[in-house]
Amino acid sequence: MTTRTQDGSAGDVDYGSIGAGYSSYRRPDERIARFIAEALGGAESVLNVGAGAGSYENAAQAVTAVEPSESMRAQRPARLARAIDAVAEELPFVDGEFDAAMTLFSVHQWSDVRAGLREMRRVTRGPVVILTCDPALVRDFWLYRYAPEVLDTEARRYPGVETLSAALGDTGTVQTVPIPLDCTDGFNEAYFGRPEYLLDPAARQACSAWSFVDDGVRERFDTELRRDLESGAWDEEFGHLRRQATYEGSLVIVRATP
Numbered sequence: 001m002t003t004r005t006q007d008g009s010a011g012d013v014d015y016g017s018i019g020a021g022y023s024s025y026r027r028p029d030e031r032i033a034r035f036i037a038e039a040l041g042g043a044e045s046v047l048n049v050g051a052g053a054g055s056y057e058n059a060a061q062a063v064t065a066v067e068p069s070e071s072m073r074a075q076r077p078a079r080l081a082r083a084i085d086a087v088a089e090e091l092p093f094v095d096g097e098f099d100a101a102m103t104l105f106s107v108h109q110w111s112d113v114r115a116g117l118r119e120m121r122r123v124t125r126g127p128v129v130i131l132t133c134d135p136a137l138v139r140d141f142w143l144y145r146y147a148p149e150v151l152d153t154e155a156r157r158y159p160g161v162e163t164l165s166a167a168l169g170d171t172g173t174v175q176t177v178p179i180p181l182d183c184t185d186g187f188n189e190a191y192f193g194r195p196e197y198l199l200d201p202a203a204r205q206a207c208s209a210w211s212f213v214d215d216g217v218r219e220r221f222d223t224e225l226r227r228d229l230e231s232g233a234w235d236e237e238f239g240h241l242r243r244q245a246t247y248e249g250s251l252v253i254v255r256a257t258p
């Protein structure tokens with residue numbers, strides 16, 4: 001049974017508290033959208049679970065969105081369909097209703113990822129597409145030097161790619177998604193070559209892992225990163241990333257067909 005907050009949030013974070021401003025910092029990136037569109041394989045009817053403010057919905061033709069948080073539903077642009085208030089673990093659709101289904105940056109928050117993915121498989125005739133982070137790779141990022149607690153949180157929250165594939169009948173393939181240097185979707189690794197951006201508290205708040213650590217971690221991160229940027233220490237070690245067009249980090253698409 002999924003527990004929900006007053007805002008309706010059904011995952012491990014309350015978007016009633018941290019959701020405001022999400023859509024300003026998490027704007028869909030058109031290059032990542034192309035990977036999602038390709039994985040959907042030209043499907044006409046697409047279900048988007050944990051749809052949030054509607055990022056990447058233009059990668060599909062006819063989208064049905066499911067989003068439990070009122071704060072996130074309220075950030076959906078008027079041109080998109082209204083999202084249905086429901087949870088992944090109990091989808092209000094009949095078997096095989098959609099050509100394809102997607103869930104983007106969401107599975108790590110669900111209370112029962114296996115149940116949610118079983119539901120997605122049940123209501124989908126074709127591919128189920130998951131955009132997520134591989135927990136085995138999240139610590140391989142410079143941020144681990146400055147805020148290990150944040151990436152330890154990520155590594156703990158993200159389900160392993162084998163778990164995701166197994167829940168979808170073991171037919172999953174895993175593809176690394178290259179992150180562009182000027183990525184518009186502000187998840188942590190999107191700032192791989194622009195460390196200054198993570199000094200903005202609102203940018204951090206748009207990545208839910210930061211809400212799991214205490215003020216001391218955030219303050220230490222801010223102090224130490226500022227110090228290393230001013231002294232040139234960050235650039236000495238990681239400055240090549242400022243000139244790297246894309247970064248292959250933990251961002252992956254898991255795609256499974258029936």
Ligand SMILES: C[S@@+](CC[C@H](N)C(=O)[O-])C[C@H]1O[C@@H](n2cnc3c(N)ncnc32)[C@H](O)[C@@H]1O
Pocket residue numbers: 002009010011012015026049050051052053054055066067068069072086087088089103104105106109110111
């Ligand atoms: C990081 S946001 C991603 C939103 C959107 N997919 C995007 O790419 O911007 C995670 C979303 O998953 C939703 N979510 C959390 N638990 C859920 C559940 N059990 N069922 C459906 N959605 C859930 C949250 O409310 C939130 O909107």
